[in-house]
Amino acid sequence: MNSLTPGGAEGPRRFPDGFVWGVGTSSYQIEGAVNVDGRGPSIWDVFTHAPGTINRGDTGDVACDSYHRLDDDIRLLTELGVGAYRFSVSWSRVLPSGGGAVNQPGLDYYRRLVEALNENGIKPVATVYHWDLPQALEDRGGWGARDTAKRLGELAQVLAEAIGDQVAMWITINEPLQTVRQGYITGTHAPGHRDLTLASAAIHHVLLGHGYALQAIRAQLPDAVIGPTMDPQPFHALDAAAQPAADALDAEYNRVYLDPVFRGVYPADLRADLRPPETLIADGDMALISAPIDFFGLNYYRPHYLRRGDWADLRLGESPVSGHPGVVQYLPPEMPRTVMGWPIVPDGLRDLLIRLHEESGGLPIHITENGCAADDYLTPEGTVEDQERVEFIHGHLGAALEAIDAGVNVAGYFHWSLMDNFEWAEGYRRRFGLHYVDFPSGRRIAKRSAQFYRQVALAGQLPPTPEISFEAAAPEVPQASAAV
């Protein structure tokens, strides 16, 4: 319906009025300046400097140097034409010991950032916690300790007081699934634990941290717009034999975080060794975790496919699913995927939006992340022709429109990311940005996808094909001025 013009030809499809167009980043991935102006060490400083943790030994020591290039990045955002910018706060820049004494220069940086955004008509969307826990808190037990959750509430309170008048939306936590899974189970992210007992405690304490942060911001700013961001990952069983595994993994990856926030309970079918022990759940915890939120933040990248398979005789595209003998994860070899190896499935976004709409009781949903890594490179002419990212964006925005047509309140889309940055264990080799970053010089260059996204965001509509129209192209975002 939305996609057809009266003449029957495919025309542009409009997003609802007030739809928020944004881009996202996070502190450790872009700021650099790790030893500057009183910032304390975070778990990522320690983890990246341990041998063998990160591809090529990359660190976030310099990253995109956004701490020193604030004006450049504001210019990128204004040239991009977005209405909102999602950034995260480096906890140890503001509270170097995790709590207690505030580091004023750190707080001043975020004050300058949010003021500059507002002066340029861009809504600041602040993520309180995006993975860079102060090492001081890790030394006292990290997310295995209840006190860490309380300290997140303290950080939120400090931020609400200092920048609350300037922030349009608050995101309490980013992707608790990855904090727990990669930080405490696989050990591929900081702090690098592989310990299920710690992981089960971390599940509860990260969610409790969301609850304390929500409570602190609400107390200070009763009208604030607040929600968590999560990255539920759909598991599809391709045959009946894989269905029990798909259900179990849905509990382990998704419902363990969704159910407490939406309904105040942990899923009954969660595997026993990950279930937060009753002894850790104090009276009032589940009420705090399930306190009303104003929106749900969805990060969507990919689904998973499971089928019956012989672990001793794996076929092309199959890998064993740990804990589920006889079941394999399967990626059809011909299925398009990003350089991360993640399948490109826009319909998965539509279906997930519909599911979350139902499970959340119709909450507004912001797509707080969606994007793809690609093998981007500078052409001799100095451009980056990332047509595959343009197509990725076009496909996923089309899926968001289908969800809207189905009645889902999709309130915004934040492309990940404003610019190439430190992609955690992958280091700098994985480029997710709308802007190419030449890391040795720090220079930012608008990719073709930046021009496409600009055209969509300014018009509030999706063109029928993933192409840049003449009017939106070069004159407004000339390569020369987009490079800073």
Ligand code: IFM
């Ligand atoms: O770069 C990350 C981001 O920090 C969290 N969500 C997924 C992105 C891509 O892996």
